[in-house]
Amino acid sequence: MKMTKITLKALLACAAAFALIATTTFAAGVGKDGTIVGKKGKATTIAELVAMYDSTGCIDCHEDIHDEWANSAHSRSVYGTGRTAATMKSALENGVLSWAFSGATNPEDVEVEHLMGCAKCHLPQLADATDAVAKEFIADIYGLMDAYRNDDETKFEDMKDILLSLNINCLVCHNKMAITHKWTDGYPQDGTIYGSYDGEHEDEAFPHAKVSPIMSESIFCGQCHGLGPNFELDNPTQCATAYGSYLWAYTAEGGTETCQECHMEKSGLGHDMQSYRSKVMSDAAVDFEVEAYGAKWRDGRLVTPKAIVKVKMTNRTGHAIPDG
Amino acid sequence: MPMPQKMGRGDEMGRGPYEKSGIINDTGLPPGKTVEEHFEIPFYTEDVTDDDDRVIERKLMDNTLEINVKLWYLPYGNKQSDPFIWQDFTKKVTVSE
Numbered sequence: 001m002k003m004t005k006i007t008l009k010a011l012l013a014c015a016a017a018f019a020l021i022a023t024t025t026f027a028a029g030v031g032k033d034g035t036i037v038g039k040k041g042k043a044t045t046i047a048e049l050v051a052m053y054d055s056t057g058c059i060d061c062h063e064d065i066h067d068e069w070a071n072s073a074h075s076r077s078v079y080g081t082g083r084t085a086a087t088m089k090s091a092l093e094n095g096v097l098s099w100a101f102s103g104a105t106n107p108e109d110v111e112v113e114h115l116m117g118c119a120k121c122h123l124p125q126l127a128d129a130t131d132a133v134a135k136e137f138i139a140d141i142y143g144l145m146d147a148y149r150n151d152d153e154t155k156f157e158d159m160k161d162i163l164l165s166l167n168i169n170c171l172v173c174h175n176k177m178a179i180t181h182k183w184t185d186g187y188p189q190d191g192t193i194y195g196s197y198d199g200e201h202e203d204e205a206f207p208h209a210k211v212s213p214i215m216s217e218s219i220f221c222g223q224c225h226g227l228g229p230n231f232e233l234d235n236p237t238q239c240a241t242a243y244g245s246y247l248w249a250y251t252a253e254g255g256t257e258t259c260q261e262c263h264m265e266k267s268g269l270g271h272d273m274q275s276y277r278s279k280v281m282s283d284a285a286v287d288f289e290v291e292a293y294g295a296k297w298r299d300g301r302l303v304t305p306k307a308i309v310k311v312k313m314t315n316r317t318g319h320a321i322p323d324g
Numbered sequence: 325m326p327m328p329q330k331m332g333r334g335d336e337m338g339r340g341p342y343e344k345s346g347i348i349n350d351t352g353l354p355p356g357k358t359v360e361e362h363f364e365i366p367f368y369t370e371d372v373t374d375d376d377d378r379v380i381e382r383k384l385m386d387n388t389l390e391i392n393v394k395l396w397y398l399p400y401g402n403k404q405s406d407p408f409i410w411q412d413f414t415k416k417v418t419v420s421e
Contacts, residue, residue: 083406087341095342117341229332229345238328238345250355276397276408286353288411292391294367294419302382305367305419307389312360313411315353322325322352322397 031187036175037128039190046136046162049129055170057203062170068272074168077122082148085163088118089141099235107138117237121224123166125176137166177223178212185213218246218318221259225324245319255318262318276322285321287314325398326350339401365389367419387421390414 032038036052043049059066069075079085096102096114104110111131112119115138119126126133144159146152170193178194179185188194193201194212201209214220222243229236246259263273267280276282289312297304315321328344330336337348353359367389372381395411396403 091340091342094340235342236332236345237341237343239341241326241347245355253356255356276410282410286395286410288395288413290391290393290413290415292393292415292417294387294389294417296419302379303384304382305369305384305387307363307365307367307391307417309363309365309391309393310360311363311393312358313353313395314358315355318355320326320350320352320354322399 031182031189034189035187036171036190038187043129044132046133046140046166049125049133050165052128053125053169053171053176057205058170061202065271066170068270069169071272072274074173074273076164077168078166079160079163082160084122085141085144088115088122089145091118092138095235102235107142108135110134110138113234117230117233117235120230120233121226121240122168124168124224125172128176173220174212174215175206177220178215180214180219180223216258216260218243218258218260222246225259240324242319242323245323249320250318257318259318275324285315285317287312287316289313325352325401327401365391384419384421388416388418390416 040052043052073080077084078088080087092107092110092114095117096104096110097106102114104114112126112129112134115123115126115134126137140159140162144156144163147156147159174193174195175188175190177188179188182188189208189210191206192208192210193203193206194210195215196211197209198211199209201207212220225240225242227244227247228241229238246255262284263275263281264270267274267278267284269278269280274281276285291308291310293308295306295308297306326347327337327349328339329346329348330338330343332345335348338344367387368385369382370385371379372383374380391414393411393413394409397408397410399406399408
C-alpha cells in the first residue's frame with residue numbers, strides 16, 4: 001500500500017514535470033514577447049509607430065538598396081500617387097461607415113480592425129498600434145483630402161509627408177513579415193534582421209542577423225499579393241489575387257520560378273520591385289503578336305473589302321494579368 | 325481583367341475594395357496561356373443602287389486602312405480613370421483597287 005502511494009506520487013510528479021516542459025516548449029506564442037511590439041508595446045501615435053519601424057538606420061550601409069526601394073510602390077504604400085489614400089477614404093465611407101453592423105458610423109469611431117482590410121497589406125504594422133493610431137490615421141487622410149479641396153498647399157504637404165512616412169520599409173519585410181510559420185520557426189525578434197545569413201549585423205538597434213526561411217520564397221510575397229478574399233476579416237475583401245493565381249494556374253501547370261526571380265533578379269530591378277508601369281516588366285510579361293491584312297469578300301456582284309486582324313497574346317508571367 | 329463580384333453574391337459587380345469579394349467574369353490573361361482575338365474591319369465603301377433600290381455596286385472609297393490595335397489595362401474599367409496602354413500596334417493594310 002505504501003509502495004502504491006509512492007508510485008502514484010512519483011507518477012504525478014512526472015506528469016507535472018512533463019506538463020511544465022510541454023508548456024515551456026510547445027505553448028503557442030513562445031517568443032511572441034520578443035517581437036518589436038512585444039518589447040516596445042503598441043504604438044499610441046503615428047509618430048510612435050513610425051519610430052517603432054524606423055528603417056532610416058539601414059541607409060548608412062545599404063544606400064543602393066534603399067534608393068531602389070524608394071522608387072518602388074512599397075515606399076509609398078499608403079499615399080500611393082494620392083489615389084491610394086483617396087481610395088482608403090472612399091473605402092471607409094462607402095464601406096465601414098455605411099455597414100449596419102461594423103460598429104462605426106463616424107470617422108472618429110474607427111478602430112484598427114476597421115482598417116485592416118486595407119492595412120493588412122498597405123500598412124501591416126498598424127496591427128501593432130492602438131485604436132488611437134487608427135483614428136489619427138483617418139484624421140490625416142481626411143486632412144489631406146480637405147487640404148487638396150481647399151488648395152491649402154502647406155497642409156497638404158504636411159499630411160502627405162505623414163502618410164509617406166507610413167510604408168512597407170526594410171523592417172516590415174526583413175522583420176515583421178519575415179516569418180510566416182511562427183509556431184514552427186518562432187516569432188521575428190526585435191533586434192534581429194531577417195535575410196540570407198545567420199550572424200552579427202552591424203547596427204546598434206538590430207545587432208543580429210538570421211536567415212528568414214521564406215525571404216526567397218513566393219509565399220513571402222503572397223502574404224500581401226494574396227489568394228483572394230481575406231476570410232479572416234469580419235467583412236472580407238479581395239484585392240490582390242496574384243499568389244492564388246500563381247499557385248493554382250502557374251505552379252499547377254508546371255511553373256517553377258518565384259516572384260523574386262522575375263521581379264528582382266531577372267528584371268535587374270532588385271528592391272525596386274515593379275509591375276506593369278515598368279517597361280522592363282511589361283515587355284517581359286506579354287508576347288503580343290498582331291497579323292493584319294486586307295481581303296475582299298465577293299458575294300455575287302458585290303465585293304466587300306475588309307481588314308482581317310488576328311491578335312495573339314501570351315502571358316509569360318507566373319500569375320494572371322492584370323493582378324496585384 | 326477580373327470583374328469583381330459585389331460581396332461575393334448575385335450578378336452585381338463592384339470595383340471598390342469595400343465590396344469586391346469574388347470574380348464574376350475574367351477577361352484577363354491567364355499565366356502561360358495564349359489568348360487569341362479575331363477582328364474583321366470593313367473598309368470605307370459606298371453602295372450604288374439601281375432604280376429599285378437594289379445594291380448593284382459597292383464602291384471602295386479608299387483602298388488603304390490604318391489598323392491600330394491597343395492592349396489596354398483599365399484599372400477602373402473605363403478609359404477615364406488611370407488607363408494604361410500595355411501594347412500598341414499600327415499597320416496600314418491595303419486591298420486591290
